[in-house]
Amino acid sequence: MKNYHIIFLLLLLTSFYQCDNNKKPTQKSVVLSKEKKVKKEVITKAWDSLNRHNTEAFLTEYGKQNTENKVIIKTDFGDIKIRLYNDTPVHRANFIFLTKINYFNTTVFYRIAKNFVLQGGNSDEMYTMKQRRKYGNYLMKPEFRKNRKHKYGALAAARQWEKNPDKLSSPFEFYIVQKRSGAHHLDGEHTVFGEVISGFSVMDKMSKVKVGVDEWPVDDVKMKVAIIE
Known part of the structure; x- marks a missing residue:
């Protein structure tokens, strides 16, 4: 057993x-x-979110996947069509990125300096502030090119002048040269990354709006930006 x-x-x-x-x-x-x-x-x-730590890597990769280089800025004065330069890839990609997330659609041309520049890309709208907080205050390295000058109709990136020895560009704010002879004293100071291809008469109309002492228009000059191709 x-x-x-x-x-x-x-x-x-x-x-x-x-x-x-x-x-x-x-x-x-x-x-x-x-x-x-x-x-x-x-x-x-x-790759979920663009931020100040991955700016160049994110935008370089984003640019490879999003190759559009023509946009339209719609205003109450008419439309301005712009071609973005492929030889300023980070700035081009950044503008396309902001356009696709509809960032510009709640912004305004907040500075109208007659016979000089039309500057936009900011506002006190909640969505605008929310997007700026979401992605952080990232900056872009300059992409200066000898053949990209501040001619009439040039599109360039705004930037801080004080405490910015590397001339880093603001990602959110831009300006268009409205002066017919150009603004060549800014060559080598701000990155020119595109140019107006149609809508010069619209720029002239915008330049005539009434502004305050800070060149901010009395009545907001709103914009909508969309991809053409």
Whole structure:
């Protein structure tokens, strides 16, 4: 009888050992699967949002995936069509990015300096402020090009002059040269990244609006910006 008990116990132990061995590969497989999933999520998350830490990398990659270079600025005075330069890739990509998230659609031309520039890209609208907070106060390295001058109709990036020795561009604000002879004293100071291809008469109309002492129009000059191609 004792022999039967011993045999039974040996069979039982053998059964548990085999079950335990059978479970281990399954558990290991699940862990590996989770690790791969987490790794993929981390990679994706790195490109979720543009910020001051990944500015150049994000916009360089974004530019490769979004190659449009023509936009239209719609105002109550008419439309201005603009071609963005491919040889200023980071600034071009940034303008396309902001256009696609509808950032500009709640902004205004907040500075009208007659016979000089029309400057826009900011406002006190909640959506505008929310977007600026979301992406942070990131800046862009200048992309100066000898053949990109502040001619009549040039599109350029605004920037802070004080405490900005590297001449880093503001991502949100831009200006268009309205002076027919250009604004060449700004060459090498601000990145020119596009030019007006139609709508020069609209620029002249805008330049005549009534402004305050700070050159901010008395009545808001609103804009809507959209991709053409």
